[in-house]
Amino acid sequence: MRDNDLRLDGNAAGGLLNEIFPFEMTAAEATCAGCAATSLIGELMLYQHGMGAVLRCADCDTALMRITHIRGSYRLDLSGMTYLRIASDIH
Amino acid sequence: MAQQLKWQLGTVVEIRQETPRAKSLILDLPDWTTHLAGQHVDVRLTAEDGYQAQRSYSIASPPEDRHLMLTVERIEGGEVSPYLTDGLRVGDRVELRGPVGGYFVWDAREGKHDGSPLFLAAGGSGVAPLMAMIRHRAHAGNKVPTRLLYSSRSYEEVIYREELERLSASDPTLRIIHTLTRRRPPDWAGYGRRVDRAMLADAAWPPAENPLAFTCGPTAFVEAVATHLEELGYEPGRIKTERFGPTGG
Numbered sequence: 001m002r003d004n005d006l007r008l009d010g011n012a013a014g015g016l017l018n019e020i021f022p023f024e025m026t027a028a029e030a031t032c033a034g035c036a037a038t039s040l041i042g043e044l045m046l047y048q049h050g051m052g053a054v055l056r057c058a059d060c061d062t063a064l065m066r067i068t069h070i071r072g073s074y075r076l077d078l079s080g081m082t083y084l085r086i087a088s089d090i091h
Numbered sequence: 092m093a094q095q096l097k098w099q100l101g102t103v104v105e106i107r108q109e110t111p112r113a114k115s116l117i118l119d120l121p122d123w124t125t126h127l128a129g130q131h132v133d134v135r136l137t138a139e140d141g142y143q144a145q146r147s148y149s150i151a152s153p154p155e156d157r158h159l160m161l162t163v164e165r166i167e168g169g170e171v172s173p174y175l176t177d178g179l180r181v182g183d184r185v186e187l188r189g190p191v192g193g194y195f196v197w198d199a200r201e202g203k204h205d206g207s208p209l210f211l212a213a214g215g216s217g218v219a220p221l222m223a224m225i226r227h228r229a230h231a232g233n234k235v236p237t238r239l240l241y242s243s244r245s246y247e248e249v250i251y252r253e254e255l256e257r258l259s260a261s262d263p264t265l266r267i268i269h270t271l272t273r274r275r276p277p278d279w280a281g282y283g284r285r286v287d288r289a290m291l292a293d294a295a296w297p298p299a300e301n302p303l304a305f306t307c308g309p310t311a312f313v314e315a316v317a318t319h320l321e322e323l324g325y326e327p328g329r330i331k332t333e334r335f336g337p338t339g340g
């Protein structure tokens with residue numbers, strides 16, 4: 001199996017993101033710190049692993065969001081994004 | 092409106108054998124709010140020792156249905172799908188949360204879509220969320236020109252085959268185009284290969300018609316469809332993708 005076969009769309013992280021944010025997050029817009037592309041969270045590449053997930057830019061592969069859930073805490077590394085816009089009126 | 096999804100229990104009210112490897116689970120969910128065609132649910136299984144496994148499954152039923160339909164393909168060695176296809180009986184309960192997703196969705200109601208022709212491309216059980224769109228479109232009486240390009244291994248493995256035939260026979264604005272990649276009936280007149288650029292050039296709407304494309308299936312299938320549609324002139328933002336990984340598990 002090629003590593004690329006493991007990737008999913010950010011769309012599949014909707015349930016996990018909803019554990020943290022009280023909004024529908026797959027339609028939120030994020031700007032990549034690597035290449036400045038703005039895309040919807042649902043369009044990012046998702047790599048899931050035992051403790052969480054990584055969302056990467058579909059254009060340049062920068063990790064926009066790393067999420068882990070360990071010992072009762074969610075830990076978010078958002079250093080790969082410069083901007084996040086969340087619509088508050090959709091659900 | 093902010094909303095935190097909660098895990099809830101659904102009761103299996105019917106199990107439908109769709110193909111030799113795929114079953115549809117019809118679930119009754121007392122606490123269900125409505126969904127949009129294309130959305131998914133997260134299904135969680137908990138073992139007696141507390142170990143949990145979780146997978147996302149697209150909703151195949153339209154928002155108009157009272158019950159929720161999930162279509163699950165049995166994956167050999169999968170952690171979740173064999174339990175769902177072989178272990179469940181009518182009356183059993185399944186833990187899930189949803190509906191999830193605001194990106195891979197299509198709403199047939201007046202004013203909720205831009206009237207563009209729809210091009211849907213399904214690989215195997217990736218047809219499920221696209222079927223929700225087709226069923227929803229039929230319920231709403233929506234006549235947006237729609238084509239479904241549907242890749243299956245064989246004729247026997249075409250999920251929802253009869254319903255798709257029935258819907259397209261009574262609706263000239265809906266066209267179903269099959270390709271069978273492994274085995275074909277002797278008199279098969281349709282495509283008999285994996286999706287490629289030439290097939291998409293024939294089957295998909297020309298970019299000049301400003302179509303909206305949704306594609307769902309195994310990662311390699313989805314990436315082939317998206318790449319070829321872009322080469323044919325589709326705007327990347329008009330191609331919505333839903334990869335379900337190598338296995339779907």
